[in-house]
Every structure is written in structure tokens, then in C-alpha cells.
Amino acid sequence: xxxxxxxxxMFPVLLDDESLFTEFEKFIEAVDNMHExxxxxxxxxxxxxxxxxxxxxxxxxxHRLAGSMGKLRRATDLEPLQPLLKKFIxxxxxEVLPSTLKTLRPRVQLERxxxxxxxxxxxxxxxxxxxxEGILERYPIFLDIVLNHISGDSLEFSHAVACLRILFExxxxxxxxxxxxxxxxxxxxxLGQCFHTRNEKSHKDIFDLFQxxxxxxx
Numbered sequence: 001x002x003x004x005x006x007x008x009x010m011f012p013v014l015l016d017d018e019s020l021f022t023e024f025e026k027f028i029e030a031v032d033n034m035h036e037x038x039x040x041x042x043x044x045x046x047x048x049x050x051x052x053x054x055x056x057x058x059x060x061x062x063h064r065l066a067g068s069m070g071k072l073r074r075a076t077d078l079e080p081l082q083p084l085l086k087k088f089i090x091x092x093x094x095e096v097l098p099s100t101l102k103t104l105r106p107r108v109q110l111e112r113x114x115x116x117x118x119x120x121x122x123x124x125x126x127x128x129x130x131x132x133e134g135i136l137e138r139y140p141i142f143l144d145i146v147l148n149h150i151s152g153d154s155l156e157f158s159h160a161v162a163c164l165r166i167l168f169e170x171x172x173x174x175x176x177x178x179x180x181x182x183x184x185x186x187x188x189x190x191l192g193q194c195f196h197t198r199n200e201k202s203h204k205d206i207f208d209l210f211q212x213x214x215x216x217x218x
Contacts, residue, residue: 009047013083018106028058037061039068046080049125053088053110053118063121071125075133078126082138088115089139092149116159123166131170136178143167143179147189150206161205168212175216183217 008014008024015021028051031037039045048069051062072078078085092115110118123131135142146167149160167175176183190206190213 006045009045010080012047012050012080015047015050016084016087016107018108021108025054025058028054028061032057032061037065039065044069044077046077049081049122050084052121053084053114055114059117059121066125071127072130072134073127074130075137078130078134081122082134085135086139088119089142089145091115092119092145093141112156113159116156116163120159120162120166123163123170126170128170128174131167132174132178140180143175143181147181147186150189150193157202158205161209165209165212168209168216172216173218183213186213 005024005027008020015024028037039048045065048062048065049072051058051065053059054062088110091110092112126134146160146163149156150164171178190209194203194206
């Protein structure tokens with residue numbers, strides 16, 4: 001399995017296989033139970049960032065390993081992850097996983113919360129050029145997806161807020177150049193949600209967004 005694990009870390013698209021996804025998750029947990037996983041040398045393993053979409057234990061391993069590799073700087077660094085990102089972002093947009101042709105090996109089906117947690121973690125490991133060209137240009141709908149989940153009372157609200165904060169801090173005023181949304185539309189969306197919900201924590205989460213939002217407008 002060790003050789004197969006390295007193959008998965010180099011080619012994360014393999015994790016679209018449901019059986020392999022489950023097997024790999026168990027493998028990472030078992031190895032990390034015996035000794036703390038670490039990467040040797042300077043080689044980059046793009047599959048490490050795919051660990052963000054697993055359960056909490058494996059996700060924490062992913063954070064540790066990604067921390068040792070550093071942030072992804074260019075859109076090309078995201079290429080190995082694009083097949084999974086396309087599937088997951090499409091799922092958040094339609095709330096239905098894309099149908100696949102009948103195959104001998106079922107495709108991975110993740111819960112929405114796992115996808116949000118994975119995307120939130122991934123954003124924290126992207127340099128602005130990687131996000132702009134690797135996410136916003138490929139998936140222009142992404143920002144709309146985030147705002148739609150802020151303007152509702154879904155369980156993913158807090159994760160959408162966290163994603164938007166990262167985007168404000170990462171791109172600043174460049175966010176408006178890359179988005180079809182204007183600052184006034186985003187302001188109205190945030191304020192509208194304050195009137196829509198009576199949840200005090202939601203109010204605080206939104207109010208905490210205004211400082212990075214205003215800085216992004218300068």
C-alpha cells in the first residue's frame with residue numbers, strides 16, 4: 001500500500017474512486033497512529049492538499065503535511081486537483097453530485113460539509129495567482145456559491161463566511177476585478193442576511209466581515 005499511497009499523493013484524481021478513497025483514509029489514519037507522518041526532501045505531493053476533503057483526523061494530517069510544503073503559488077500547481085475541484089464545486093452549485101456512467105468502480109460521494117471544510121482549508125494554502133487563475137477563472141460561479149450560502153440559513157453558513165473572509169484578505173480590491181459582483185451587491189447581501197436571521201452568532205460573523213470587506217474596497 002505504501003507505493004500505492006505515493007501514487008495517490010502524486011495523482012489525487014485517483015481519489016475519485018470510492019473504494020480507494022476509503023482505503024486510503026484508513027491507511028493514513030493507521031500510519032499516523034504508529035508515527036507522525038512527515039514528508040522527506042523537497043518533492044511536492046499535490047495529493048496532500050486533497051486530504052483536506054477527508055474526515056477530521058486525516059484533514060489534520062493534511063494540514064500538517066501541507067504546512068511543510070507551503071502554499072500553492074501558480075494555477076499550474078492546482079492542475080492535479082482540478083478534476084476533484086470541478087466535481088466538488090459543481091456539487092455545491094447544484095447540490096447534486098454529477099451523474100457518472102455506470103462503471104465497475106463507484107465514484108466517491110462526499111457530504112457537503114466535508115466539501116466546504118476542504119475548500120476552506122485549500123483556500124488558506126493558495127497564493128493569490130493560484131486562486132485567481134486556478135479557481136476564479138475556471139469557476140466564475142464560485143463567488144456566487146459562497147454568497148448564496150451566506151444569504152441563507154444553511155448549515156454551511158459559517159464555512160461560507162470563512163471562505164469569503166479569506167478571499168477579502170487574499171485579493172483585496174482585486175476581488176472586484178475578477179468578479180461579476182459589485183461591492184454594493186455584496187454589501188446588500190451581507191446586510192440583508194442580518195435582517196433575515198435572528199441568530200446572534202450569524203450577526204457577529206457578518207459584522208466581522210465588514211472590516212476586511214471595507215479594506216477590499218479601498
